[in-house]
Amino acid sequence: MIQTSDRFKEHVTRALADDDLKIALSRTTGLLQARRRQVIDEYAEYGAARERAGAIKDHTLAHLDHYLEMFETNARANGATVHWAKTPEAARRIVTKICTQAGAKTATRVKSMLGEEIGIAQALSDAGVERIETDLAEHIIQLAQDPPSHIVMPAMHKTHEQVAQLFDDLHDIAPDTHDIPDLVGSARRELRQKFLSADVSISGANFLIADTGATVTVTNEGNSELTCTPPKVHIVTAGIEKLVPGMAHASVFLRLLARAAIGAEITQYTTFYNGPKRSGDADGPEAYHIVLVDNHRSEMLGSDLQAMLKCIRCGACMNHCPVYAAIGGHAYGAVYPGPMGSVLTPALSSLKAAKDLPNACTLNGRCKEVCPVNIPLPDMLRNLRARQWEAKLASPVTKLALGAWRFVARRPKLYHFATGMAVFGMRLLSLGRTRIRRMPMAGGWVKYRDLPRPEKGSFMQQYKASKHAGEKRP
Amino acid sequence: MSDRALIFGAIRSAKRSPARPAEDIAKEAADLVAHPEVTQPGFAGETLLDRFVAKATSERVTATVDQLAAKRDIPRAVSEYLKKIGQGTDICVQNCAVLNGLDWSGFACSPDLEKDRGCAVTLAEYGIAETGSVVFRSGADSPILLNFLPMYHIVVLRTDTLIGYTEDLWPLLGGAHAPQSRLLTIVTGTSGTADIEAINVRGAHGPKHMHILIVPP
Numbered sequence: 001m002i003q004t005s006d007r008f009k010e011h012v013t014r015a016l017a018d019d020d021l022k023i024a025l026s027r028t029t030g031l032l033q034a035r036r037r038q039v040i041d042e043y044a045e046y047g048a049a050r051e052r053a054g055a056i057k058d059h060t061l062a063h064l065d066h067y068l069e070m071f072e073t074n075a076r077a078n079g080a081t082v083h084w085a086k087t088p089e090a091a092r093r094i095v096t097k098i099c100t101q102a103g104a105k106t107a108t109r110v111k112s113m114l115g116e117e118i119g120i121a122q123a124l125s126d127a128g129v130e131r132i133e134t135d136l137a138e139h140i141i142q143l144a145q146d147p148p149s150h151i152v153m154p155a156m157h158k159t160h161e162q163v164a165q166l167f168d169d170l171h172d173i174a175p176d177t178h179d180i181p182d183l184v185g186s187a188r189r190e191l192r193q194k195f196l197s198a199d200v201s202i203s204g205a206n207f208l209i210a211d212t213g214a215t216v217t218v219t220n221e222g223n224s225e226l227t228c229t230p231p232k233v234h235i236v237t238a239g240i241e242k243l244v245p246g247m248a249h250a251s252v253f254l255r256l257l258a259r260a261a262i263g264a265e266i267t268q269y270t271t272f273y274n275g276p277k278r279s280g281d282a283d284g285p286e287a288y289h290i291v292l293v294d295n296h297r298s299e300m301l302g303s304d305l306q307a308m309l310k311c312i313r314c315g316a317c318m319n320h321c322p323v324y325a326a327i328g329g330h331a332y333g334a335v336y337p338g339p340m341g342s343v344l345t346p347a348l349s350s351l352k353a354a355k356d357l358p359n360a361c362t363l364n365g366r367c368k369e370v371c372p373v374n375i376p377l378p379d380m381l382r383n384l385r386a387r388q389w390e391a392k393l394a395s396p397v398t399k400l401a402l403g404a405w406r407f408v409a410r411r412p413k414l415y416h417f418a419t420g421m422a423v424f425g426m427r428l429l430s431l432g433r434t435r436i437r438r439m440p441m442a443g444g445w446v447k448y449r450d451l452p453r454p455e456k457g458s459f460m461q462q463y464k465a466s467k468h469a470g471e472k473r474p
Numbered sequence: 475m476s477d478r479a480l481i482f483g484a485i486r487s488a489k490r491s492p493a494r495p496a497e498d499i500a501k502e503a504a505d506l507v508a509h510p511e512v513t514q515p516g517f518a519g520e521t522l523l524d525r526f527v528a529k530a531t532s533e534r535v536t537a538t539v540d541q542l543a544a545k546r547d548i549p550r551a552v553s554e555y556l557k558k559i560g561q562g563t564d565i566c567v568q569n570c571a572v573l574n575g576l577d578w579s580g581f582a583c584s585p586d587l588e589k590d591r592g593c594a595v596t597l598a599e600y601g602i603a604e605t606g607s608v609v610f611r612s613g614a615d616s617p618i619l620l621n622f623l624p625m626y627h628i629v630v631l632r633t634d635t636l637i638g639y640t641e642d643l644w645p646l647l648g649g650a651h652a653p654q655s656r657l658l659t660i661v662t663g664t665s666g667t668a669d670i671e672a673i674n675v676r677g678a679h680g681p682k683h684m685h686i687l688i689v690p691p
């Protein structure tokens with residue numbers, strides 16, 4: 001997809017006025033949050049697993065060259081052809097070449113965000129290959145010609161009424177009814193034969209196992225195995241940060257990924273691919289290629305963005321982000337939306353092209369709280385803001401506001417007076433209700449949402465009052 | 475310079491710590507998973523079989539389970555299941571030693587699975603109690619698509635192949651350097667999707683129903 005993060009503000013205005021989007025987001029985010037909450041509550045060992053997963057990723061990143069070499073050796077021994085791509089263009093060239101050499105006409109694809117990142121659709125069209133998306137959400141957005149709006153549920157921005165309309169118009173046989181199960185059935189009917197007759201399959205990898213050379217996919221639909229078994233060539237594209245040392249390490253992540261992403265203890269299909277068809281095998285591809293992609297990851301290593309390489313793409317941070325819940329994924333104008341995208345997009349493109357993203361954050365901290373590998377997203381967003389300030393990329397309004405804030409903040413008496421006045425003013429504006437509907441100078445914010453009425457007194461006033469009360473206790 | 479050299483060059487120049495001997499790295503990696511019980515969901519007090527059945531038949535997994543007294547009861551149990559769900563006698567039985575040795579007379583073994591009809595009977599290599607999952611590997615007597623094409627998936631699972639956790643599975647596969655089958659899949663229930671409005675629907679592309687026949691060794 002073409003990155004349009006530089007038009008973030010324009011996108012936001014459009015997103016906030018889109019009633020279908022509002023309905024789609026309100027139908028989904030609450031459900032996803034509740035399901036995650038439940039399985040995490042049931043998992044008493046969650047804290048230990050989360051801590052362990054972070055440690056495994058730190059270890060792997062500290063020895064990334066070692067593990068990449070190990071993975072390459074083992075994957076080759078399994079019969080894989082391993083390719084390396086520094087840039088998305090290089091990755092596309094490799095994929096195009098494999099397809100051309102195989103004389104491919106059609107390719108079935110399993111959703112992968114790395115595939116989106118490198119522009120797989122472009123690579124296939126360069127090779128003159130028809131692309132068939134098999135993941136239901138990807139199938140929907142392929143028909144709608146939309147980019148993905150979420151990393152786990154790329155069609156989250158669509159209501160079922162909109163999906164029904166698409167299937168009515170574009171499926172060979174229209175769905176029996178517009179109920180969700182019949183819509184799913186219609187996609188099943190439409191795609192079944194295409195699974196079986198494609199020339200090439202393309203998947204991503206949720207994990208790469210260094211000591212066995214396996215690539216791993218997790219899906220609920222089973223579309224990965226159906227996609228990657230019948231065609232004669234299977235291509236895997238994966239980021240170099242997907243490595244874990246061994247199978248036992250992968251076990252730790254599988255528990256966390258399913259819980260954080262979809263609120264399940266495990267996804268329906270967890271599959272390890274070890275190469276092409278073995279001699280005598282009843283089915284499977286004859287050739288198996290793995291394309292390992294860098295695309296700025298090696299630059300993040302050792303920088304203050306290194307923690308982002310621990311991300312397992314579960315989507316929990318976006319499901320719990322109030323900004324994402326209000327504007328959806330498209331507004332971010334990049335492959336990766338939401339909090340993780342606001343950190344990653346500047347790293348994959350440039351701070352300038354993505355300058356509004358680190359500011360699209362209330363710093364409420366929910367994203368870090370729900371992140372299964374404990375990535376300090378709010379701190380990283382704050383750092384990016386500081387870097388923008390240094391690079392003089394901040395907008396004039398932000399500069400003016402921050403300048404004024406700095407003036408006041410350096411004068412404690414004036415600061416406490418000003419914040420106290422602001423709270424008083426905001427309580428006046430709430431007119432006795434608990435929400436604020438209108439606010440001078442913040443029309444853009446309160447036009448689509450209400451602000452909560454602040455507690456009586458500023459934090460410092462309340463803090464002093466409670467300290468005072470505490471002192472009086474015996 | 476090749477892309478490979480560029481990538482390794484960038485990684486090595488980014489690293490702040492000096493390179494360490496491979497044995498040290500291996501030891502650190504092993505230590506990280508030396509006590510899997512710390513991160514595994516505990517189910518002390520439940521037998522493997524009880525846990526497996528409870529999980530497999532839970533609302534999240536949605537399989538049905540039938541426990542049989544002997545392997546020879548499998549065809550009868552399959553026939554009863556087909557009757558219950560109102561399917562004919564068309565089934566596709568995996569061509570493997572355990573299932574071939576049974577009496578399948580009375581069944582028509584020719585469903586058109588590719589056309590999305592019918593039912594397949596396959597043998598699981600292992601069952602995982604933690605999550606109620608079954609494990610399949612591709613092979614000469616194990617076409618992987620048999621587990622993905624049918625609408626109804628009947629799985630035969632032997633009680634002696636039940637294990638607690640995925641961590642217990644890896645050593646059984648021969649360790650890191652043993653030759654591996656092309657594909658290993660851990661299947662937990664049936665094909666599902668929540669891609670439209672996060673509503674869970676079964677039978678996305680693969681089986682919509684899973685029935686597990688648990689048999690003695």
Ligand code: SF4
Nearest residue numbers: 311312314315317371
């Ligand atoms: S940053 Fe954390 S919560 Fe967000 S997608 Fe990555 S792993 Fe999941």
